[in-house]
Every structure is written in C-alpha cells, then in structure tokens.
Amino acid sequence: MDLQARTRYIKDALAEEGFPLCGISPAEPLPGEKEHLRTWLAEGQHGEMAYLARNLDKRTDPCLLAPGARSVISVAMPCFPAREQEAGAPRVARYALGKDYHPIIRNKLSGLLRTLQSLFPEVQGRAFTDSAPVLERYWAARSGLGWVGRNGLLLNQHYGSHILLGELILNIELEYDHPVPNRCGNCTRCLEACPTGALTGPARMDARKCLSYLTIEFQGSLEKTDLHGRFFGCDLCQDACPWNRALPACSEPGFQAIPEILKFSPEQWHSLSQDAFADIFGQSPLMRAGLEKLKTHLSYPDKPETS
Ligand code: SF4
Ligand code: SF4
Known part of the structure; x- marks a missing residue:
C-alpha cells in the first residue's frame, strides 16, 4: 500500500470509529511551544496541576513520547449532547453529562493501532487522549482540524468547540495536512x-x-x-x-x-x-x-x- 492509500485507509477507519475530524502532521520537536509552556508554568498559571509541569521535554517532542515517531495523527469526536439539563439541575459542563471520554477515545484509538499492526507489522506507536503530555490543541490545529480560538479551545467550523481530542503517534510516514485559517476575526x-x-x-x-x-x-x-x-x-x-x-x-x-x-x-x-x-x-x-x-x-x- 502506498503512502496515499495508507493515509486514506487510516482516515477512513477513524471516521468509522466516530472521528469525523482527522488530520496528520510530521512528528518533530516544538521549541517555540516549549518556551510558551515554560513561561506559563513559571508564572504559576497552572495552579495545583503539578502534572502539567512534569515531562516538559516529552510534552514538546513527540519523538520522546514514542521512539521513532514520524507522524502525529490528531482526531476529534463531537460531544455536543442531544439533551440539556432540566431547570433546577446544578450546572455541569456539557462534555461531562455522559461517560468519561478518556477510556472511550483511548479504546477506539488503541483498537485501530492493533488493526494497523496486524496489517503492517512494522507499525509502532502510542495512543493518547489527555492522558499523557501531548500538546493536543497545538497538534490538532497544525493538522487542520480547526484553530485555537481566543478562549484557548480548538474550534472547528462545523462542530464548534464541543469536540474531544485524541492522538495516535506512529513510526510511519503519512501524507500530511495543513492548518486552516483562524476564524475568530474581531470577535471577543x-x-x-x-x-x-x-x-x-x-x-x-x-x-x-x-x-x-x-x-x-x-x-x-x-x-x-x-x-x-x-x-x-x-x-x-x-x-x-x-x-x-x-x-x-x-x-x-x-x-x-x-x-x-x-x-x-x-x-x-x-x-x-x-x-x-x-x-x-x-x-x-x-x-x-x-x-x-x-x-x-x-x-x-x-x-x-x-x-
Ligand atoms: S475561561 Fe471559560 S471555562 Fe474558565 S471560567 Fe472563564 S468562561 Fe468559565
Ligand atoms: S469566535 Fe469569538 S467567542 Fe469564539 S473563540 Fe473566537 S473570539 Fe472567542
């Protein structure tokens, strides 16, 4: 299977798993993001979330997270709920109305990774969703899933910001996508x-x-x-x-x-x-x-x- 066919196969398989948004970037270190993160942490803006201060090197270099990494596949799954809370119910963020998304997305990505490994034995990689030090929004934006809005969230023109992100980091080269324009305009x-x-x-x-x-x-x-x-x-x-x-x-x-x-x-x-x-x-x-x-x-x- 050539590069194009392999990329198409992966994107189609992810779409079947419920990820309508998928984009791919080359895996490489992110020195600019590392500096931003270092400043944010030095200012203490992460509060008590000490885990965000750990593994700064890994967070900004996918090759340290998954040795031999060549491609970062970003996926997004919509989570806008079909039903709203009733009057009088204490307000819960929409993403949290159902089950925890972490195991749901991780299982889907891990399943696809196993399928890929059975088809292409040379494939190695790791699946993530908010579970390891991956700069999810950066990679999703770079891969064209949307843009990072002024609220700091990833926005997609069809699914808004009610989307949940995941990543597959693989040791194979694939066809790469490109960022889309930021559509926040003058809005604040x-x-x-x-x-x-x-x-x-x-x-x-x-x-x-x-x-x-x-x-x-x-x-x-x-x-x-x-x-x-x-x-x-x-x-x-x-x-x-x-x-x-x-x-x-x-x-x-x-x-x-x-x-x-x-x-x-x-x-x-x-x-x-x-x-x-x-x-x-x-x-x-x-x-x-x-x-x-x-x-x-x-x-x-x-x-x-x-x-
Ligand atoms: S940044 Fe957004 S989520 Fe956080 S307090 Fe402000 S409105 Fe709420
Ligand atoms: S479109 Fe407006 S409200 Fe939405 S993220 Fe951008 S600036 Fe914020």
Missing part, C-alpha cells in the same frame, strides 16, 4: 463572557481563575469564591461563541447524558450517598471531583444556577 465574546477574568489574552488562560479548574481539580477551600453558579466545569466562554450555535448532537452512545445529571435537584445531590454516587456516576467525569467536593459547590455564595 468569550473574553467578555468569562466572569472571572481567567482569559488573560487571546488563547491565554490563567487556570487559577478558571471555574472549570476550580470546580474539578482544585482541592482547597472555595468558601470565599464566587462560582457563578457552576457545579462541575464551566461552559460560559463556549456558550458565548458564535461557532457553537446550532451544533449537531453527537452520536457516540457513551456521550449521551446520564439521566440523573439532567434532573437531579440540589436537594437530591445533598442527600446522595457515596454508594449511590458510585453506582450512578462510576463512569462519569464527576468522579474526578468526588461527591464531597461537589456538595460543597452547592453551598457557596452564588448558588448553582438553575436553567
């Missing part, structure tokens, strides 16, 4: 919509101020923090984005909303036991915050918004 709606000033400039984000970080990762007290009605995650800068209007609902079964997330009231969350939480939300991203932390979000100055 996301910067204006962010209630905490976490977006400190175009595509620059101070995680310490971000409600997504505070309601998911942060382990300290939020007693004096205005959570602006957020319970788990925050979609406010995405809600403001014109590219997120009228998005198609995603078809991945695992991303369909867990019924209880759509309808649980604050009172039901308060009375939920650990066992019941694990039973209902055992495969949900909400496990990352944990029930006790989530319950405290219901008590802070600005009570979770009801839709």
Whole structure:
C-alpha cells in the first residue's frame, strides 16, 4: 500500500470509529511551544496541576513520547449532547453529562493501532487522549482540524468547540495536512463572557481563575469564591461563541447524558450517598471531583444556577 492509500485507509477507519475530524502532521520537536509552556508554568498559571509541569521535554517532542515517531495523527469526536439539563439541575459542563471520554477515545484509538499492526507489522506507536503530555490543541490545529480560538479551545467550523481530542503517534510516514485559517476575526465574546477574568489574552488562560479548574481539580477551600453558579466545569466562554450555535448532537452512545445529571435537584445531590454516587456516576467525569467536593459547590455564595 502506498503512502496515499495508507493515509486514506487510516482516515477512513477513524471516521468509522466516530472521528469525523482527522488530520496528520510530521512528528518533530516544538521549541517555540516549549518556551510558551515554560513561561506559563513559571508564572504559576497552572495552579495545583503539578502534572502539567512534569515531562516538559516529552510534552514538546513527540519523538520522546514514542521512539521513532514520524507522524502525529490528531482526531476529534463531537460531544455536543442531544439533551440539556432540566431547570433546577446544578450546572455541569456539557462534555461531562455522559461517560468519561478518556477510556472511550483511548479504546477506539488503541483498537485501530492493533488493526494497523496486524496489517503492517512494522507499525509502532502510542495512543493518547489527555492522558499523557501531548500538546493536543497545538497538534490538532497544525493538522487542520480547526484553530485555537481566543478562549484557548480548538474550534472547528462545523462542530464548534464541543469536540474531544485524541492522538495516535506512529513510526510511519503519512501524507500530511495543513492548518486552516483562524476564524475568530474581531470577535471577543468569550473574553467578555468569562466572569472571572481567567482569559488573560487571546488563547491565554490563567487556570487559577478558571471555574472549570476550580470546580474539578482544585482541592482547597472555595468558601470565599464566587462560582457563578457552576457545579462541575464551566461552559460560559463556549456558550458565548458564535461557532457553537446550532451544533449537531453527537452520536457516540457513551456521550449521551446520564439521566440523573439532567434532573437531579440540589436537594437530591445533598442527600446522595457515596454508594449511590458510585453506582450512578462510576463512569462519569464527576468522579474526578468526588461527591464531597461537589456538595460543597452547592453551598457557596452564588448558588448553582438553575436553567
Ligand atoms: S471555562 Fe468559565 S471560567 Fe474558565 S475561561 Fe471559560 S468562561 Fe472563564
Ligand atoms: S467567542 Fe469569538 S473570539 Fe472567542 S473563540 Fe469564539 S469566535 Fe473566537
């Protein structure tokens, strides 16, 4: 199979797995990105996410992550939910209404890698989704999946920013794609919509101020923090984005909303036991915050918004 046919085969197989967006770049070190990251970390903007400060070399050189790497395949899966939360339900970021996307995307990519290895025994590689130090948005933008918007997220003109990213780093050469133009234009709606000033400039984000970080990762007290009605995650800068209007609902079964997330009231969350939480939300991203932390979000100055 020649280069072109092999590339086509991989893209078709990924599309069949539910990744309508796929682009490929040559694997090479990223010295410019390394410097940006180093500055961001030195300023402490990553907050308590110490894991972001580890493996700086690997994060900016795919050849260190997967020895012999020649190609970075970026994929994206839409996650815009078919159903919204009911009025009165504490607000959960849309990507977190269904099951945790990490194992879903990783399993699909690992399955494709095994298939490729059975067809082409020389193929070696690794699959990632937010699980290792890969600069996902950089690679996705470079491979033409979209552009990095002023809110720091990857935007695609058909699927907006409600997309989840993954990568396959392979030791084979493939046909490479090209970036697409940034279509933010003069818009600054996301910067204006962010209630905490976490977006400190175009595509620059101070995680310490971000409600997504505070309601998911942060382990300290939020007693004096205005959570602006957020319970788990925050979609406010995405809600403001014109590219997120009228998005198609995603078809991945695992991303369909867990019924209880759509309808649980604050009172039901308060009375939920650990066992019941694990039973209902055992495969949900909400496990990352944990029930006790989530319950405290219901008590802070600005009570979770009801839709
Ligand atoms: S997720 Fe929320 S807090 Fe974070 S940058 Fe966007 S609007 Fe601001
Ligand atoms: S709201 Fe406007 S500036 Fe922000 S990401 Fe969307 S298009 Fe770009």
